[in-house]
Amino acid sequence: MIPFGQRLALAVSQKKNPVCVGIDPRAGSLPESLKPKSGASLESIVESIENFSLEIIDAVADLVPIVKPQSAFFEELGPLGLVALHRIVRYASQRGVLVVMDAKRGDIGTTAVAYANAYLGSGAPGTVAYSPWGADALTINPYLGADTLEPFTQRCASSGSGVFVLVKTSNPGSSFLQDQRLEDGRTVSETVADEVESLSFATRGALGYGDIGAVVGATYPRQLEAMRARMPSTWILIPGYGAQGGSAQDVKLGLDARGLGAIVNSSRGIIFAYEQSRYEASRWTESVRKATLEMIEALS
Amino acid sequence: MIPFGQRLALAVSQKKNPVCVGIDPRAGSLPESLKPKSGASLESIVESIENFSLEIIDAVADLVPIVKPQSAFFEELGPLGLVALHRIVRYASQRGVLVVMDAKRGDIGTTAVAYANAYLGSGAPGTVAYSPWGADALTINPYLGADTLEPFTQRCASSGSGVFVLVKTSNPGSSFLQDQRLEDGRTVSETVADEVESLSFATRGALGYGDIGAVVGATYPRQLEAMRARMPSTWILIPGYGAQGGSAQDVKLGLDARGLGAIVNSSRGIIFAYEQSRYEASRWTESVRKATLEMIEALS
Numbered sequence: 001m002i003p004f005g006q007r008l009a010l011a012v013s014q015k016k017n018p019v020c021v022g023i024d025p026r027a028g029s030l031p032e033s034l035k036p037k038s039g040a041s042l043e044s045i046v047e048s049i050e051n052f053s054l055e056i057i058d059a060v061a062d063l064v065p066i067v068k069p070q071s072a073f074f075e076e077l078g079p080l081g082l083v084a085l086h087r088i089v090r091y092a093s094q095r096g097v098l099v100v101m102d103a104k105r106g107d108i109g110t111t112a113v114a115y116a117n118a119y120l121g122s123g124a125p126g127t128v129a130y131s132p133w134g135a136d137a138l139t140i141n142p143y144l145g146a147d148t149l150e151p152f153t154q155r156c157a158s159s160g161s162g163v164f165v166l167v168k169t170s171n172p173g174s175s176f177l178q179d180q181r182l183e184d185g186r187t188v189s190e191t192v193a194d195e196v197e198s199l200s201f202a203t204r205g206a207l208g209y210g211d212i213g214a215v216v217g218a219t220y221p222r223q224l225e226a227m228r229a230r231m232p233s234t235w236i237l238i239p240g241y242g243a244q245g246g247s248a249q250d251v252k253l254g255l256d257a258r259g260l261g262a263i264v265n266s267s268r269g270i271i272f273a274y275e276q277s278r279y280e281a282s283r284w285t286e287s288v289r290k291a292t293l294e295m296i297e298a299l300s
Numbered sequence: 301m302i303p304f305g306q307r308l309a310l311a312v313s314q315k316k317n318p319v320c321v322g323i324d325p326r327a328g329s330l331p332e333s334l335k336p337k338s339g340a341s342l343e344s345i346v347e348s349i350e351n352f353s354l355e356i357i358d359a360v361a362d363l364v365p366i367v368k369p370q371s372a373f374f375e376e377l378g379p380l381g382l383v384a385l386h387r388i389v390r391y392a393s394q395r396g397v398l399v400v401m402d403a404k405r406g407d408i409g410t411t412a413v414a415y416a417n418a419y420l421g422s423g424a425p426g427t428v429a430y431s432p433w434g435a436d437a438l439t440i441n442p443y444l445g446a447d448t449l450e451p452f453t454q455r456c457a458s459s460g461s462g463v464f465v466l467v468k469t470s471n472p473g474s475s476f477l478q479d480q481r482l483e484d485g486r487t488v489s490e491t492v493a494d495e496v497e498s499l500s501f502a503t504r505g506a507l508g509y510g511d512i513g514a515v516v517g518a519t520y521p522r523q524l525e526a527m528r529a530r531m532p533s534t535w536i537l538i539p540g541y542g543a544q545g546g547s548a549q550d551v552k553l554g555l556d557a558r559g560l561g562a563i564v565n566s567s568r569g570i571i572f573a574y575e576q577s578r579y580e581a582s583r584w585t586e587s588v589r590k591a592t593l594e595m596i597e598a599l600s
Contacts, residue, residue, distance in 0.1 A: 024411070042432075072407055072414035078432030079386045083379040104407055106441060107372055108471035111324070114372035132342075132378030141406060143443040143466060147473025166443055171408035173447025177491065180482045188477060188488065195476075 001129045001160030006205040011065030017296040021060050022267025023069040025049045031284035046077050050084040059288040061095035071103040098136045106141035112151040121159030129159040137162035142192045162211040165196045170217025170240030197231040204233045218246025225253040236262040242269035248298040301429045301460030306505040311365030317596040321360050322567025323369040325349045331574050331584035350384040359588040361395035371403035398436045406441035412451040421459030429459040437462035442492045462511040465496045470517025470540030497531040504533045518546020525553040536562040542569035548598040
């Protein structure tokens with residue numbers, strides 16, 4: 001199994017762009033043709049959400065290297081939603097797109113092992129690279145400590161998968177802990193960044209990037225630039241582009257001169273593009289494709 | 301709907317103990333009568349895990365106020381595992397036991413809203429206190445910032461549910477961030493604790509405790525004692541008792557003079573009690589009950 005950091009570099013190079021499409025579906029925002037009728041059963045709502053997600057994958061699979069389903073919007077639908085999420089991940093893999101599961105998991109010891117086993121690995125059943133959820137990568141939370149990252153990094157090594165550790169998130173309140181300065185002069189997010197870089201450096205491949213990535217929001221461009229320099233071996237997953245306010249100029253600060261080293265996520269701006277007046281609402285999959293192409297163009 | 305902090309106080313008072321039974325099942329540790337045969341299908345493994353969990357609930361429902369399923373061990377089984385988890389939560393509620401879902405969720409904005417909607421609320425379908433997963437409370441992670449706790453606290457208020465925010469976890473590496481001292485003199489975990497106390501104080505009921513709890517591990521007794529004093533309105537969920545090393549003397553530091561203010565979790569020490577030589581391995585549900593009664597006795 002080729003390590004995740006190298007598979008991601010290959011995918012970004014082949015598709016010639018770093019765009020990650022965030023699959024964040026909600027029943028209330030679905031296009032008219034898929035919107036559940038009022039009073040629809042949960043089963044039929046989940047079916048609509050699943051069809052919407054599969055059509056998005058169809059619309060972007062030949063364009064982008066990676067997609068990012070947001071687990072929360074499927075968990076919100078109860079166990080049926082998770083059944084749908086499982087099919088969506090498999091479908092994206094079949095269509096040749098990498099999948100980073102955005103679930104922000106984190107726990108200690110054997111519980112972290114269980115999360116790692118659950119999500120990391122998109123190989124066939126019976127192989128060491130198999131996991132029941134079949135994602136290529138997973139977002140994880142560092143609050144519990146550096147020791148709690150180990151079960152994930154071990155699983156990455158054995159299954160050719162990756163993680164993106166939360167470093168600096170895109171929300172207004174991310175300063176609450178992440179920007180606090182410690183006695184050694186580093187901030188909390190810099191402390192996490194140094195740990196991540198150390199882990200990723202140890203796994204870096206031919207193109208210089210390892211398998212342990214970091215999440216750094218587009219909404220704090222100066223910090224993104226500083227984090228790019230601080231973590232030279234680390235893939236950065238950049239949320240916050242578009243709807244949350246990050247511009248193309250901002251996110252380019254996360255890319256190296258070859259256009260590698262970062263993937264840039266857009267969710268609402270792409271999947272609900274049909275809501276924008278410049279697209280035709282009735283042809284929503286076309287608007288997904290157009291919005292993706294526009295984002296690729298803006299970042300090139 | 302009675303607020304969670306008061307429902308928990310009532311349950312602890314009625315059962316006359318603060319024991320929380322952690323439902324952390326793994327196929328490899330199931331008692332002989334339930335252990336899946338080698339080569340068993342995933343369906344049959346999940347069925348064994350579900351039956352094991354339901355029997356644990358039967359064994360402890362009349363003894364303890366609350367149980368804590370660990371989501372990771374169900375996610376590890378793929379979507380079928382989540383279907384089983386859903387039934388287990390419902391069953392515990394039917395048996396009159398409160399449920400705190402240990403999922404350590406955390407995200408920003410509308411994604412946090414989705415997690416809150418998913419888990420918080422054990423009322424009937426169609427009511428404001430309904431959630432598809434139907435838990436009374438959820439563990440959440442504060443790394444993303446104080447603003448990301450708001451969607452959860454709002455949902456707690458509207459649905460009579462609660463959260464336990466990770467403050468100081470029981471693992472050896474929890475010092476990595478949590479014990480770091482900031483420029484204002486507080487540690488990271490103290491900063492989180494102060495935010496939690498402020499949120500819980502605002503929701504405190506007749507017995508003095510609110511709906512926004514904290515996780516503080518039994519493995520750092522001096523910090524537990526300090527956190528008890530620092531968060532006088534806050535329910536503390538104490539992991540780390542028994543198998544992880546926390547003693548009865550240690551965890552009593554989290555309780556107030558009335559025996560309220562904390563719940564003490566034990567997982568392996570209770571659910572896999574049959575593995576200990578002082579119990580009869582063949583009568584595993586009896587060992588669950590005996591181990592629970594011994595823990596209640598030790599804490600009284």
